[in-house]
Amino acid sequence: MELEVRHLRVVCAIAEAGSLTRAAAALSMTQPGLSTQLRRIESMLGGVLFDRRRSGATPTAFGELVLARAHAVLPGIDALLADTARAARHLASPDRVRVGSVGAPLIGHLVLAIGSLLPEAEVTSRCHYSPVTLLDDLAAGRLEAAVLGDHPEQVLPQRDGVTLVPLVTEPVFALLPATHPLAGQEAVSLAELADHDWAMPRPDGDRTREYWSSVCALAGRRPSAPHEAEGRQLIELVRAGLAVSLCQATFAQTPGVAVRPLAGNPLWYRHVLAWHRDGPLAPHGDDILRTVAAGYLDTCAAGPVYADWRRRHPDMAQLPLPASGAPGPAARRVFPPQKVLGN
Numbered sequence: 001m002e003l004e005v006r007h008l009r010v011v012c013a014i015a016e017a018g019s020l021t022r023a024a025a026a027l028s029m030t031q032p033g034l035s036t037q038l039r040r041i042e043s044m045l046g047g048v049l050f051d052r053r054r055s056g057a058t059p060t061a062f063g064e065l066v067l068a069r070a071h072a073v074l075p076g077i078d079a080l081l082a083d084t085a086r087a088a089r090h091l092a093s094p095d096r097v098r099v100g101s102v103g104a105p106l107i108g109h110l111v112l113a114i115g116s117l118l119p120e121a122e123v124t125s126r127c128h129y130s131p132v133t134l135l136d137d138l139a140a141g142r143l144e145a146a147v148l149g150d151h152p153e154q155v156l157p158q159r160d161g162v163t164l165v166p167l168v169t170e171p172v173f174a175l176l177p178a179t180h181p182l183a184g185q186e187a188v189s190l191a192e193l194a195d196h197d198w199a200m201p202r203p204d205g206d207r208t209r210e211y212w213s214s215v216c217a218l219a220g221r222r223p224s225a226p227h228e229a230e231g232r233q234l235i236e237l238v239r240a241g242l243a244v245s246l247c248q249a250t251f252a253q254t255p256g257v258a259v260r261p262l263a264g265n266p267l268w269y270r271h272v273l274a275w276h277r278d279g280p281l282a283p284h285g286d287d288i289l290r291t292v293a294a295g296y297l298d299t300c301a302a303g304p305v306y307a308d309w310r311r312r313h314p315d316m317a318q319l320p321l322p323a324s325g326a327p328g329p330a331a332r333r334v335f336p337p338q339k340v341l342g343n
Contacts, residue, residue: 005077006132007041008070011049014038015067019056028157033210040203081140097280099125100134101147103231104271105250106167109295110147113288114281121280129201129230131156131272138162138276145275145288151211152268163282165273165289168296171309171316172267175238175247176258182244183258190266194221199243201230212246215267249306250299259305265316271296 010027014034017023024034042049049063059067097114101107107125114123128134131148138146139159148164150156156164174188180196182188194216200209216223227234227243237243239256248269251259273292275281281288301307 003041003044005074006136007037007044008066008074010034010037011041011063011066012070012074014050014057015059015063018058020052023057028155029207030153030210030214032214033154033207036203036210084140084142095121097121097123097144098142099123099145099147100137100143101125101127102129102131102134102149103127104147104149104248105252105299106147106271106273106292106296109292109299110145110273110288112295113291114145116291117284117287118280135159135162135274138274141276141279143276144279145273145281148272148274150270150272151208153214154207154211156272161277163275163277163285165285167271167273167289167293169268169270170249170306171261171265172246172269173249173251173305174260174262175235175245175251176260177238177241177244178256178258179241180244180258183260185260187261187263189263190216190219191221193244193262194219194223196223196244197227197242198223198225199227199229199234199237199245200225201234202228212267219266249309250296250303253303259303261305261309265313 010023013027014020014023017026020034020038021031024031027034029037038049045062045066047062048060049066050057050059097118099107099110099114101110107127111123111125114121131146131150134143134146134148135156136159137143139162148156158164174182174193176183176188182192200212203209213222227237229237234245235254235257238245239254246262246267247259249261253259273289275285275288300310
């Protein structure tokens with residue numbers, strides 16, 4: 001892992017707040033998650049940055065050095081981002097639309113929606129594992145729209161000038177080798193899954209691993225995760241019978257692996273669409289939402305396991321959409337309150 005600008009912002013936020021608890025709230029993170037990230041940053045830099053006591057967090061001498069450099073560097077970076085954002089918004093037009101996406105099944109539907117609304121526009125897309133990075137690109141004017149995602153208690157932070165619209169919250173499912181004994185069950189408990197070796201995404205990034213681990217810990221289980229992988233590599237480890245893992249409910253059926261619901265639906269993932277309020281897509285928010293929602297429902301129907309889950313959970317399977325492109329109450333509370341994420 002290499003030091004990034006956001007790591008410097010984390011260090012400055014902790015120093016400004018005076019405690020990890022207050023800094024975590026300001027950063028829309030959990031306190032354990034922030035502690036884990038701080039340890040990684042300290043490991044990268046080679047020293048302890050804060051003395052952590054009950055009274056709060058105080059910079060060490062080494063931390064003061066890092067903070068001095070961060071305070072010298074960050075204003076210049078912020079000025080650069082502000083200047084490029086203004087320039088990008090000036091250049092943005094319906095003839096050029098840049099789209100970003102995390103690993104989710106909505107990118108194709110979003111590009112098609114934009115193409116139907118702005119048929120003369122050149123639409124380009126790129127993917128990134130971190131929704132926060134894409135959100136920063138939106139705020140800076142380097143993207144016009146994005147498919148993002150988050151988890152309960154790890155809600156995406158607000159960014160000036162960016163509209164965030166939750167599309168739907170769906171359960172997280174188990175991903176198993178097709179020959180695994182648990183694959184014969186209709187649903188798999190998290191406790192059963194935790195008895196096997198896991199493949200997990202690398203730490204940091206979209207904080208998926210942190211969320212999975214925290215829910216397992218609440219259930220009193222800490223699965224062994226000898227394999228760190230994402231995307232195709234993670235699937236291949238599962239297919240080879242070396243690990244189990246978790247996946248989005250809309251995971252495309254793949255030979256050699258089996259997807260099963262988790263008993264009790266303990267984990268959730270929220271799909272979020274985003275665009276710049278001053279960009280060329282802002283007037284078309286409602287139409288984009290309707291088109292992407294229709295595409296999402298087609299994707300749900302194409303996956304037999306998720307389609308069956310939706311039939312058996314009709315109260316949880318509704319697709320809430322705000323009446324306009326403006327952010328509304330998360331998912332209109334169609335999911336159990338503890339499963340629904342706030343804006």
